[in-house]
Amino acid sequence: MTEAKRKRCLLQGNEAIVQGALAARCRFFAGYPITPASEIAEQLSVQLPAVNGTFIQMEDEIASIGAVIGASLAGVKGMTATSGPGFSLMQENLGFACAAEVPCVIVNVMRGGPSTGLPTSPAQGDVQMARWGTHGDHPVIVLAVSSVLDCFTITVKAFNLAERYRVPVIILSDEVVAHTRESVELPLNSEVKVVDRIAPAMPPDWYKPYQEDARGVPPMASFGDGYRHHVTGLVHDQDGFPTQNPQEVEKFHLRLSMKITKGLSDIQLTRKFHMDDAELFVVAYGSVARSAMRAVEDARKAGIKAGLLQLITLFPFPRRILTPYLQQCHSVLVPELNLGQISREVQRVNQGQCAVVKLNRVDGRLITPHEIYNRLVKLSAG
Amino acid sequence: MPPSIQALTHTYFRHNKRFPHVWCPGCGNGIVMGALLRAITRLELEKDEVVLASGIGCSGRMPTYLDFNTLHTTHGRALTFATGIKLANPALDVVAIMGDGDATAIGGNHLIHAARRNLNLTAIIINNSIYGMTGGQYSPTTPFGSTTTTSVYGHIEHAFSIAELAVTAGASFVARSTVYHAALADQLIEQAMMKPGFAVVEIISNCHVQYGRRNKLGNAVDMLNAFKEQAVTVKKGSTMEEDELRDKITIGVLADRDLPVSTDEYKRIREQARSKREGK
Ligand code: SF4
Numbered sequence: 001m002t003e004a005k006r007k008r009c010l011l012q013g014n015e016a017i018v019q020g021a022l023a024a025r026c027r028f029f030a031g032y033p034i035t036p037a038s039e040i041a042e043q044l045s046v047q048l049p050a051v052n053g054t055f056i057q058m059e060d061e062i063a064s065i066g067a068v069i070g071a072s073l074a075g076v077k078g079m080t081a082t083s084g085p086g087f088s089l090m091q092e093n094l095g096f097a098c099a100a101e102v103p104c105v106i107v108n109v110m111r112g113g114p115s116t117g118l119p120t121s122p123a124q125g126d127v128q129m130a131r132w133g134t135h136g137d138h139p140v141i142v143l144a145v146s147s148v149l150d151c152f153t154i155t156v157k158a159f160n161l162a163e164r165y166r167v168p169v170i171i172l173s174d175e176v177v178a179h180t181r182e183s184v185e186l187p188l189n190s191e192v193k194v195v196d197r198i199a200p201a202m203p204p205d206w207y208k209p210y211q212e213d214a215r216g217v218p219p220m221a222s223f224g225d226g227y228r229h230h231v232t233g234l235v236h237d238q239d240g241f242p243t244q245n246p247q248e249v250e251k252f253h254l255r256l257s258m259k260i261t262k263g264l265s266d267i268q269l270t271r272k273f274h275m276d277d278a279e280l281f282v283v284a285y286g287s288v289a290r291s292a293m294r295a296v297e298d299a300r301k302a303g304i305k306a307g308l309l310q311l312i313t314l315f316p317f318p319r320r321i322l323t324p325y326l327q328q329c330h331s332v333l334v335p336e337l338n339l340g341q342i343s344r345e346v347q348r349v350n351q352g353q354c355a356v357v358k359l360n361r362v363d364g365r366l367i368t369p370h371e372i373y374n375r376l377v378k379l380s381a382g
Numbered sequence: 383m384p385p386s387i388q389a390l391t392h393t394y395f396r397h398n399k400r401f402p403h404v405w406c407p408g409c410g411n412g413i414v415m416g417a418l419l420r421a422i423t424r425l426e427l428e429k430d431e432v433v434l435a436s437g438i439g440c441s442g443r444m445p446t447y448l449d450f451n452t453l454h455t456t457h458g459r460a461l462t463f464a465t466g467i468k469l470a471n472p473a474l475d476v477v478a479i480m481g482d483g484d485a486t487a488i489g490g491n492h493l494i495h496a497a498r499r500n501l502n503l504t505a506i507i508i509n510n511s512i513y514g515m516t517g518g519q520y521s522p523t524t525p526f527g528s529t530t531t532t533s534v535y536g537h538i539e540h541a542f543s544i545a546e547l548a549v550t551a552g553a554s555f556v557a558r559s560t561v562y563h564a565a566l567a568d569q570l571i572e573q574a575m576m577k578p579g580f581a582v583v584e585i586i587s588n589c590h591v592q593y594g595r596r597n598k599l600g601n602a603v604d605m606l607n608a609f610k611e612q613a614v615t616v617k618k619g620s621t622m623e624e625d626e627l628r629d630k631i632t633i634g635v636l637a638d639r640d641l642p643v644s645t646d647e648y649k650r651i652r653e654q655a656r657s658k659r660e661g662k
């Protein structure tokens with residue numbers, strides 16, 4: 001019955017991110033205009049107030065993520081969207097959200113870098129920055145989108161992971177995904193599975209905002225709902241107050257890591273094409289995964305047993321999903337719009353089991369299916 | 383009768399594990415904290431309705447000790463977090479507590495834009511002319527010629543006036559006091575919190591440990607007495623020449639104006655957006 005009411009629409013990736021955010025019940029957006037992410041802000045400025053949400057354009061990216069964290073602490077799901085230079089500015093407060101365990105979503109529509117780089121060209125140069133950009137040693141969740149439909153579903157997923165694990169979640173998009181229009185059929189809001197943070201159930205006096213439990217994710221009270229508590233970016237004890245006690249400091253760090261490790265099977269998302277009998281395969285993400293898919297199909301037609309492992313979750317790096325294929329295949333090709341940021345992860349996991357081959361482009365152009373296909377032909381010839 | 387210190391302590395302090403506090407004996411931060419609590423008492427605000435957000439620095443630790451919804455953000459960013467909190471839940475009374483370096487150096491951009499934006503927020507800026515917690519380096523309000531750990535040859539930059547900056551940037555309410563004028567400070571904070579729109583209260587405070595000592599200004603009491611000598615009311619100041627005012631501290635209300643408050647204006651936007659959507 002609901003099927004009949006679904007609408008097919010022609011959307012850009014950026015627009016689908018907006019629809020995904022709204023479906024995930026995002027009700028707050030703060031941002032600063034930047035190419036190629038601006039459409040996200042523009043559309044949310046129209047759509048958020050209509051659903052009782054709030055859009056605000058801040059004075060810079062630092063302020064934007066600060067406001068998003070504030071809104072989340074007051075109980076409202078929030079998001080910001082930016083591109084490379086803006087993402088650089090957000091790193092400090094991103095760390096705050098990790099330390100204080102504040103759910104939020106940050107979209108980085110990658111463009112060429114470094115610095116202002118190539119504002120209107122696609123790139124995948126921010127992969128390791130998403131992982132290690134903010135200081136300190138802590139886990140992160142980074143997801144990559146490759147299609148317009150992805151932009152919708154992965155944005156929903158990002159909000160759900162943020163809420164479930166009380167973490168900021170980073171979505172890496174790129175200029176091609178952001179601005180390509182595709183016809184998609186989006187699920188109705190009623191069909192979208194939405195996860196909300198768990199509110200404390202105990203009386204306020206008993207509430208310990210960072211109490212250790214089996215899941216490692218403490219219930220989260222919002223400012224104003226009667227559970228007065230303290231939030232800080234300093235290392236804190238389970239009551240939320242600054243501590244330098246070595247045992248408490250260590251416990252703080254280990255729990256931040258443990259809560260993500262426990263959720264790996266839920267967090268690590270990949271897609272497999274022709275992987276069952278593959279003898280060589282491609283590891284790709286973002287817009288490059290689209291080229292890779294076509295290349296693999298062409299290779300299959302040419303009788304080459306090629307497969308594609310598309311990474312949706314870049315971090316925590318899906319090591320356990322990748323490993324069996326590294327044992328099964330003689331080569332893995334890692335095409336990227338950078339000089340090898342994920343191939344380094346593949347190398348690390350591979351430990352010399354099969355040949356890891358890079359295919360990189362940093363000239364502001366896409367990697368075409370043909371380029372990947374040619375490499376697959378070469379690799380299959382040995 | 384104002385509430386006794388004991389009553390304030392019993393009502394508002396977090397007793398469990400939060401003490402001793404990090405401030406040096408005699409620091410003006412405690413006086414500002416007292417003024418804030420007296421203002422909140424007089425306004426009869428529920429603890430659950432109040433959010434205190436601070437930046438980093440000596441003043442930044444204030445929320446830690448008080449039993450409200452409290453937030454200790456990154457350096458200079460208190461107002462950005464406060465903005466998100468207020469927009470997400472406009473029923474909350476959100477107060478940002480910042481130091482001079484916090485609010486006007488790293489956070490200077492946020493301060494002027496918060497003033498221009500005019501959300502219904504209150505900013506309390508404790509101005510002690512120095513970075514206290516990091517060891518006494520010069521700040522945007524360090525007077526020309528003074529000595530700090532990063533200006534041992536005498537400071538060669540010029541200080542700006544926080545309150546006047548806020549007036550120019552468009553805040554609805556701007557006031558200044560010193561920690562010597564503690565009773566005035568709590569009246570001004572009370573007025574600021576009642577004022578619809580962005581309100582700034584600058585409170586000149588003593589950092590006798592990092593600033594006073596290096597500039598031979600004596601102990602905490604000496605510095606407070608100096609504030610008493612330097613203070614002139616807004617009214618008296620208006621009759622004085624620029625030259626006479628140079629070393630004075632103007633105290634009182636510097637701006638009080640009724641401007642559209644964007645926290646309220648946003649309601650109109652929501653209505654417009656809804657009717658546009660329903661009209662489709
Ligand atoms: S260093 Fe200065 S501002 Fe900081 S607590 Fe001591 S006296 Fe107060």
